[in-house]
Amino acid sequence: PKSNDIDLNYNLTTIVKGRKIRVYTTPTNYTIKYSENPAWVMFDFLTSYNGLGLALNNDGTINDSIIAEIFDLTSFIESAAFCDEEIEYTDDDGNTKTYPRFTFNMIFDSQTSARDLIDEIFRSCRGGLFTKNGKLQFKIDKAEPVSKVFTANDIVKGSETFQTMPSEEHYDILKLVYISPEHEWQKVEAFAEIPEYRDGVQIEHSVNCYSITNFQQASRLAWYYVNSKVLCPYFGSFKTDYRAYDLEVGDVIQFDSLLMGLTAYKAKVT
Numbered sequence: 001p002k003s004n005d006i007d008l009n010y011n012l013t014t015i016v017k018g019r020k021i022r023v024y025t026t027p028t029n030y031t032i033k034y035s036e037n038p039a040w041v042m043f044d045f046l047t048s049y050n051g052l053g054l055a056l057n058n059d060g061t062i063n064d065s066i067i068a069e070i071f072d073l074t075s076f077i078e079s080a081a082f083c084d085e086e087i088e089y090t091d092d093d094g095n096t097k098t099y100p101r102f103t104f105n106m107i108f109d110s111q112t113s114a115r116d117l118i119d120e121i122f123r124s125c126r127g128g129l130f131t132k133n134g135k136l137q138f139k140i141d142k143a144e145p146v147s148k149v150f151t152a153n154d155i156v157k158g159s160e161t162f163q164t165m166p167s168e169e170h171y172d173i174l175k176l177v178y179i180s181p182e183h184e185w186q187k188v189e190a191f192a193e194i195p196e197y198r199d200g201v202q203i204e205h206s207v208n209c210y211s212i213t214n215f216q217q218a219s220r221l222a223w224y225y226v227n228s229k230v231l232c233p234y235f236g237s238f239k240t241d242y243r244a245y246d247l248e249v250g251d252v253i254q255f256d257s258l259l260m261g262l263t264a265y266k267a268k269v270t
Contacts (some may be wrong), residue, residue, distance in 0.1 A: 016107075021048075022062075023080075024148045027073040028088040036103040038125040039080035039138050043071070045108070045117065046136070050202075052114060053085055081139055089216045092138045099216050102126075104258035105179075126210045126224060130249045146266065147247060148238055150255040159239035160259040163230060171205040174226035176219075178212040190215060192222035213261060234260070235270070 002008050017034055021044040024030040025121070047049040047062055055066040067073070102125035108117055122128055126141040133211035180188040187210070197203075207225060212218050238255070247253065251269045255261065255265045 001005050018105075024073055024077055027068070028167060029185060031141050032247060036100070036105055037080050037083050038102050038104040038121050038217070039076050039083055041104045042118070042121045042127070042129075042138055044120070045078055045114075046071075050110075054147075062200055070134070070136060072132065072135040072137045076140060079125075079127065079138045079140045082142060087216065087220075099214060101220075102217060103127075103214070104211045105213045112233045116245075119210050120209075123207065123209050123221075124217075126221070128249070132248055139248075141250065141268075144250060144252045146254045147251040148253045150238075150244075150253060152256040152258055154243075155255065155258070156239040157258075160236065160257050161238070162234060162236040162257075165233050165235070170198055170203060170204065170233075171226050172202045173204045175204065175206045176213075176222040176225070177206060177208045177210070178218040180215070181213055182215075190218035190222045192219070192226040194226060233270075234267075236260075 018036075020032050020034050021031055021040055022030045023035050023037070023040050046056045047053070047067065049056060049060045054070060055063050057063045083100060083102040087100045088096055088098050089103050091097055104124045106120065106122060118129070128139055128141070130137045130139060173191065176190045176192070177187050178190060179185055189206075205225075206221075207236075208219065209221065212221070234257075238257075247269050249269055252266055253269060254264055254266050257265060
């Protein structure tokens with residue numbers, strides 16, 4: 001009722017937690033619980049009745065046989081474990097605390113396209129969906145050991161291609177926009193700036209990650225995006241033999257390039 005403290009046109013705000021979803025520990029065992037892990041948010045969106053519904057029976061229930069057929073659950077479990085790993089940081093009072101590497105907190109708007117929602121999950125954790133042997137894999141860009149070594153003799157002559165990243169993609173300053181509970185849930189920016197501008201004039205770029213609600217994750221991702229352009233300035237391809245058949249997206253290879261004049265150069269398969 002209207003009173004001296006409450007007008008007729010009042011605003012009611014609350015923090016809403018998401019629904020309970022499947023969280024797998026093995027490809028056949030799972031529990032139903034609340035989760036902020038981007039890997040399990042992605043899995044739920046792909047399979048649920050109000051998501052893409054990739055594994056539903058006619059009555060709207062999830063079919064475990066279909067899940068086993070179209071999902072590489074091991075890749076989801078591995079990525080989820082990487083997201084859940086506790087990362088240390090120092091708070092404003094100098095205390096050492098920990099927080100999961102990647103979390104996802106966002107309300108899905110039914111008016112937003114599925115593609116945009118999937119991209120939002122990707123941005124929150126450096127993730128991506130890929131296929132291998134007809135199954136969907138969820139992978140995160142992270143440090144990996146060398147999977148294969150190719151010498152100059154292993155590369156078909158004349159098959160190498162080589163390009164550099166466009167200059168406009170060489171960011172000097174990256175601004176990552178996230179949602180901050182400490183600022184009344186407003187949009188704020190986390191900055192990452194390289195020490196020296198490569199082209200003399202600073203190039204700024206902004207990335208919106210509205211599913212991130214903590215500065216630590218936003219800052220780490222901002223540095224990831226700006227450093228990836230510094231550490232990975234080239235992309236290209238070459239032809240080789242059957243030994244490359246089992247390579248997957250995200251694998252690291254080491255190769256000798258006659259075209260680029262590189263020896264024991266490391267690259268990621270994209």
